[in-house]
Amino acid sequence: xxxxxxxxxxxxxxxxxxxxxxxxxxxxxxxxxxxxxxxxxxxxxxxxxxxxxxxxxxxxxxxxxxxxxxxxxxxxxxxxxxxxxxxxxxxxxxxxxxxxxxxxxxxxxxxxxxxxxxxxxxxxxxxxxxxxxxxxxx
Numbered sequence: 001x002x003x004x005x006x007x008x009x010x011x012x013x014x015x016x017x018x019x020x021x022x023x024x025x026x027x028x029x030x031x032x033x034x035x036x037x038x039x040x041x042x043x044x045x046x047x048x049x050x051x052x053x054x055x056x057x058x059x060x061x062x063x064x065x066x067x068x069x070x071x072x073x074x075x076x077x078x079x080x081x082x083x084x085x086x087x088x089x090x091x092x093x094x095x096x097x098x099x100x101x102x103x104x105x106x107x108x109x110x111x112x113x114x115x116x117x118x119x120x121x122x123x124x125x126x127x128x129x130x131x132x133x134x135x136x137x138x
Contacts, residue, residue: 005138007057009079012049012133013120049133053116057136063102063110072098079134087132092121 055063061080067073072094078085087095095117102114124130 008137009055009057009060010051010135010137011053013052013130014049014133015130052120052132053113055113063113066110067098070098079136084133084135087134089124089128092125096121
């Protein structure tokens with residue numbers, strides 16, 4: 001009997017994008033296209049995702065349950081509920097404050113994960129175009 005692999009949680013960062021097009025776009029139209037991309041339209045875009053953190057789903061659940069009640073816990077709990085969350089510049093301060101006690105406690109089983117996530121949140125603070133995509137995988 002083959003053993004089923006444990007579900008995991010993967011944090012990816014989106015740090016760059018590029019337009020996937022074989023068409024030569026006239027200069028005037030390029031400005032419109034870039035403006036459209038800047039306001040969030042992802043038509044014809046390829047996202048370049050970097051794997052930043054992988055943890056077992058049961059460990060992630062325990063980590064979230066260890067957080068105090070509040071918005072940070074609710075945000076990270078969204079992964080359990082919906083299977084995917086996005087973390088952007090609107091979440092950085094809230095999450096960093098909630099994770100800081102774990103990151104500063106070397107005896108915490110969530111120390112390393114919290115330190116990694118806080119580092120990534122700091123990168124988002126410095127460059128708000130970066131964001132994280134967090135997904136559950138079987």
